[in-house]
Amino acid sequence: MDRYPRAELVVSVLVLEDRGSALSLAITSAALALADAGIEMYDLVVGAAASRGDNGDIVLDPTEGEEDSAANMCLAIMPTLNQVSGLLCTGEWEGDSPVEAMKLCMEGCQRLYPVLQQSLLKSTKKKVPAPVPDAS
Template identity: 35%
Template sequence: MKIGEPEKFIIDGKRLDGRKPGELRKVKIEVGVLKKADGSAYVEWGGNKVLAACYGPREVHPKHLARADRAILRCTYSMAPFSVTDRKRPGPDRRSIEISKVTRQALEPVVFTNLFPRTAIDVFIEILQAQAGTRCTGIVAASMALADAGIPMRNLVPACAAGKVGGEIVLDLSDVEDNFGEADLPVAIVPQKDEVTLIQMDGNFEKGEFEKAFKLAVEGCMKIYEIQKEALKKRYGGA
């Protein structure tokens, strides 16, 4: 057993933070929170606090990266040094670079990049406070920042993870569950379209468990999607 590992993850059908197995942490989304950016969003998801800004379409620098037939989408996931218990060294590490890549690929399928040849659409995701599930929080924030910037897109992209703790399949891992659980499965989808734009997994799922967790993660995405829609309507719905 590792240091800080709880004996049991689920007691009387409740998780350590009081949630039911299929329950999300509290999620709050706000758009249009930054002045300079073309679009922005702030997401609080459990203890995660994440800011995303979208700039573009704009001129591509360096110029050779420009594509004659479409815009290039660039995503940067970055963790603030103070976002975690032990200070994180500033600048991109291997984990951030991988997350930046899968985030871009999670969003690319919905963005009409073909409408803006020779431009760049840049999305910057800053993790201000991390508490398990930052990549999903980042994708949710990034997708909202794109919508807020008026970038044409097929749909918003919700993301949510499911996992396994103490042998049980649960939705949206907390930090203790993430650190000591047996599996983590982040998923992003295009709602109503049966398209999975991100799926990653680490840990151990036995036969049957994977399917159950996957379905649960997709259900979680749909719950997040409702919160995303509401946030946009709330901010701009007065029109």
């Protein structure tokens, strides 16, 4: 907020085909695009989704069919700061199942974070030319 005191960043995502977990993927993609554009952020935001089926099983990164289940959750976190930046729950969650789903989503985000870092590093290396050694 100090760097961009009156700025408003608007990120639009066009989903061409949704086979499930579109919101969590859009959150992750938007954060990666902002970082790739050079926008300073506290941390990359990583999204993950979970669904609880009628039988009580919790599935990470549900498909379109699995999202039609009893309950769904989309969690966005900043892994380095270990802070939740967004949480959206739908349906009826019972007992400890929302806590289990949050833990599962957080683990998924933590596993995805190094992949995003490597992708950002590769992109930056392509943009920045290699240093030319002095021929003295």
